[in-house]
Amino acid sequence: EPEVTQTPSHQVTQMGQEVILRCVPISNHLYFYWYRQILGQKVEFLVSFYNNEISEKSEIFDDQFSVERPDGSNFTLKIRSTKLEDSAMYFCASSELQARYGYTFGSGTRLTVV
Amino acid sequence: AQSVTQLDSHVSVSEGTPVLLRCNYSSSYSPSLFWYVQHPNKGLQLLLKYTSAATLVKGINGFEAEFKKSETSFHLTKPSAHMSDAAEYFCVVTRRAGGSYIPTFGRGTSLIVHP
Numbered sequence: 001e002p003e004v005t006q007t008p009s010h011q012v013t014q015m016g017q018e019v020i021l022r023c024v025p026i027s028n029h030l031y032f033y034w035y036r037q038i039l040g041q042k043v044e045f046l047v048s049f050y051n052n053e054i055s056e057k058s059e060i061f062d063d064q065f066s067v068e069r070p071d072g073s074n075f076t077l078k079i080r081s082t083k084l085e086d087s088a089m090y091f092c093a094s095s096e097l098q099a100r101y102g103y104t105f106g107s108g109t110r111l112t113v114v
Numbered sequence: 115a116q117s118v119t120q121l122d123s124h125v126s127v128s129e130g131t132p133v134l135l136r137c138n139y140s141s142s143y144s145p146s147l148f149w150y151v152q153h154p155n156k157g158l159q160l161l162l163k164y165t166s167a168a169t170l171v172k173g174i175n176g177f178e179a180e181f182k183k184s185e186t187s188f189h190l191t192k193p194s195a196h197m198s199d200a201a202e203y204f205c206v207v208t209r210r211a212g213g214s215y216i217p218t219f220g221r222g223t224s225l226i227v228h229p
Contacts, residue, residue, distance in 0.1 A: 031214070033216075033217070035219075042219055042220070042221045042222060043158070043204060043219040043222075044219075045216055045217070045218065045219075048211075048214050048216055050214065055211075055212065055213065055214045056211040056212060056214045056216055091157065091158060093158075093217070102146075102148060102160055102163045102165075103148070103160070103206075103217050104160070105150070105157055105158035105159075105160075106157055107156060107157030108157045108158075
């Protein structure tokens with residue numbers, strides 16, 4: 001069964017450093033998403049991406065965050081200057097036709113900011 | 115606005131007994147609803163989905179859910195719990211945002227299975 005692949009599985013970074021989280025969505029999917037889950041809390045929407053642009057973003061997704069699909073296969077989330085509170089599990093998801101067929105999530109990247 | 119409420123933060127059952135995880139939603143249009151499971155230190159796995167076809171939806175690992183429009187509910191059930199079912203379960207409804215449909219998660223229900 002097709003999978004959404006996320007790398008790395010775990011990343012430790014120092015406060016103030018830039019990090020890039022990588023995702024390879026399912027190849028025929030058109031819609032892409034990033035979510036985060038702070039330890040013990042709910043899964044929160046960050047951003048959705050379609051047709052090479054952001055279609056929706058949450059209040060969490062401020063100027064420190066950016067997304068890109070640089071080569072037609074990877075979908076990346078960049079955090080420019082990490083803060084301690086950015087420590088969380090970050091999930092990438094993709095879907096073929098949005099709600100109709102469901103959303104496939106990756107296994108996540110655990111980001112630890114020290 | 116679309117939202118989802120998982121009524122129980124924790125549900126504890128004995129192995130071999132039925133499981134009921136409750137989910138209520140609010141939506142101004144006919145929603146798409148999903149249940150996802152997250153095992154410890156793992157990603158999110160789709161259990162089942164409702165997208166306006168049959169109201170009783172069967173998923174993986176013996177789980178099923180029934181869409182009840184009159185009760186705005188989409189409860190997840192399983193006739194007999196297994197130890198391996200112990201995990202966090204998320205009910206998800208799609209929220210319309212402009213031309214997009216954004217999955218919106220409930221807070222999650224932790225299923226504890228006792229031997």
